Amino acid sequence: MNNVSTHTEFSIQKMVVAMMGAAIIAIFLTAFFTGANAPFEHQAGQKKTVQSDKMSELGPLMARIKANPQDADALIGLAEIFSRSKDWQKSEHFWSKVVELDPKNIGAHYHRGFTLVQLKRYAEAIAEYEFILQIQPDSPQALYYLGAINKHGLQKPDEAKKFFQQALALKPEDRELVMEIESELAETK
């Protein structure tokens, strides 16, 4: 140890060793409780686990709504959970509540519109996106959704094309959206 200095007196050394020891114990315990059976669950099983985790959040959120029906965060939380689990009826119910509470919540209008599309209630969905365009006339997303409803829902490719072209004309900065619109346009003969 000839080129090692004697600066080892700092107690921080022991503290760091203890921290590393604790980290290793944490890794071991996590591996012990979660690691051993991972590869034997096929994908469907894994999805179920994620979904059931989300569902476990339902109880507390419902309790918050009971205590305060105006609790916007809890309403949004519930709407998101039902959207993710593709329970569109319930999702639409909660997005509608959020919109009632805060009519200017553009995000909620987008979500409600999307949910209505899933429920094939196209007229109401169009009304949602038209409402968004009244507030944000330069929203390429709303135009894109209107195009998508016309193309896939109402089978009106010519109408759809107009909306897609209007959306592109706004030169959206979101490249993912641009690519999506371009591929929709490419498929719209």
Added chain:
Amino acid sequence: MYLFAHGAMLLALLLSVLGAGLACIEAWTERGKALPWLERLNMSSVILVTFASAILLRALVSRDFTLSYVTQYTDSTLPLFYTITAFWAGQAGSLLFWALVMGAASILFLFSNTYQKLNPKTKLYFWMFFLPVQAFFLLLLTGPSSPFVTLVTPPVDGQGLNPLLRNFGMVLHPPLLFIGYAGFTIPACLALASTMTGERRLWVEGAHNWNVASWSLLTSGILLGGWWAYMELGWGGYWAWDPVENASLIPWFSATAFLHTSIIERRFGALPRTNVFLACLTLLLCIFATYLVRSGVVESLHAFGEGGVALPLILAISFGMIVSVAVALARPVGEGSSLPNLDSKQGMVVLLVWLLMLLGAIVLMGTLWPVLSQLWETNPVGVNQGFYNTICLPLFTAMAMLLALAPWLGWKGGFWKPKVAMIPVAAWICVFVIGLWLGVRPLLAVTAVGAAVAVAISVVLLAVLQPKASRSRAFLASHGSHLLFAVLVLGVAVSGPFQKTHEVPLSPGEKFSFGGYVFEYTKLRTEKKTELAIEEAVITVSKDGQRLGELTPQRRLYRNYDHPNSEVSTLFSLGDELYATIHDIEGERVQPLKVSINPMVNWVWIGSLGITLLPLLAWRTRRAQGDHSDE
């Protein structure tokens, strides 16, 4: 078979945990008898990870669709080359690749001269830090991100590799990044271990080659990602400040800072705490990059979404940050550690480090803005390219100016050739005034071109005034890299603001003029392969009546993918590169053809290649270690 592979990784995890635990006990009791055992445990763990990797590779090559990972990223028609590269196409495979490279790095380090010269106590502490990092990756691989998940009812065929990933740039981009990331583990653990035992100086020396190689690989990975975006995404640019692009750039800033501050510690013993901190910060930011890409915390064009690894990654980063700061603060202040004057080369390095840190912080904040803004906004908003370009490009230009001036300053202070040093400054002013006079806009581009010219003149003058030194590897590694950085700056400054784009629908036989070029759509070629159908528009390009060549943009429809994919075509030039894509083809009509004229864009790639390769000349041989005369 996959049971064995998973078992091998579990055993590797157990051995790493055992080794780390043993190292902690030995460090606590201040003994060092278990060192050979730690080395053996690490070696066994790496062998087991290699075994598991070989099994995954075999599953990919044999297209065994009972494995979920193989099903997700390959299909029966995918060429063998892309099938092999599917190893790192998904989250689980890329984490396994990272763990494999990290393990290989530890074996290389174990047999290196640096390791042999370390004090046993430092070796013990090295394993105390390294093995938990390895164990953490194995924890992810045996838990939330296992590549060995099997399907109860395997499909007849797989989903295939995303068409955007079937590109040479994307084949090499991820492994280069991951090798770079993994390589930074050695300097970080060495820094922590040497600081804990008080073994000074040697760690910066020993970490030098690791740092240089990892930096080169990380840089090449980032730049290849840019080249892939340019050649594959078809929007005509190469850097869009996408969160995933930013993710790899953030650790690059700290790695570049460390590359420069370590020179000061090696020469003067200054900035010891900074170096420990920067070495650890770089590794943590590499892990943070994985968090950004894998957690789904920010949306991106090519982020991979939530895979159950977000929480463990963020916990690991937080823990690592606490340990790093604690150890860095424990380090006694170096002998020459007082802040150097700004009119010295040391001062310029410190200024450069602050610039790099500032850039890193800005890019980090910008990337996380959609997440942070959720604290006060119902609808979180991200920052656009304009934000980054407005703030970062002037800072990059300032960095280039530093590179023009710094070589003329002495390490201890003052210009060693004051009159000559003014020549690059005068060149910069000349370029700026001429640009202003000619009405060239934006002025930032003119400033950046001036800075690039100043660096080039500065390096040439240095070579002329120091003919002997200019033939050394160190001169080429440092000043050569700076010169190529200037070439990169020049390419960015010209290709971005002066790009011209035109879109027009065309039928065969039609032509149009744009930017002095004539583009004629001559014919449509079609080709059908097993895995895809190709439609290719042949565009003949001429200028002043002289034929320049053909652009052949394609529209590809891959099996298993509904959306058609556009393939870019370019006509190479060091001046105006012509770039073409097509959105759609109706019958034989191209609907529309998009043509861009990208001036000097290839200077970006030439500069990139240079700054990736030239620093490798700074590789220090055993004989050269300890000799700093050439820096």
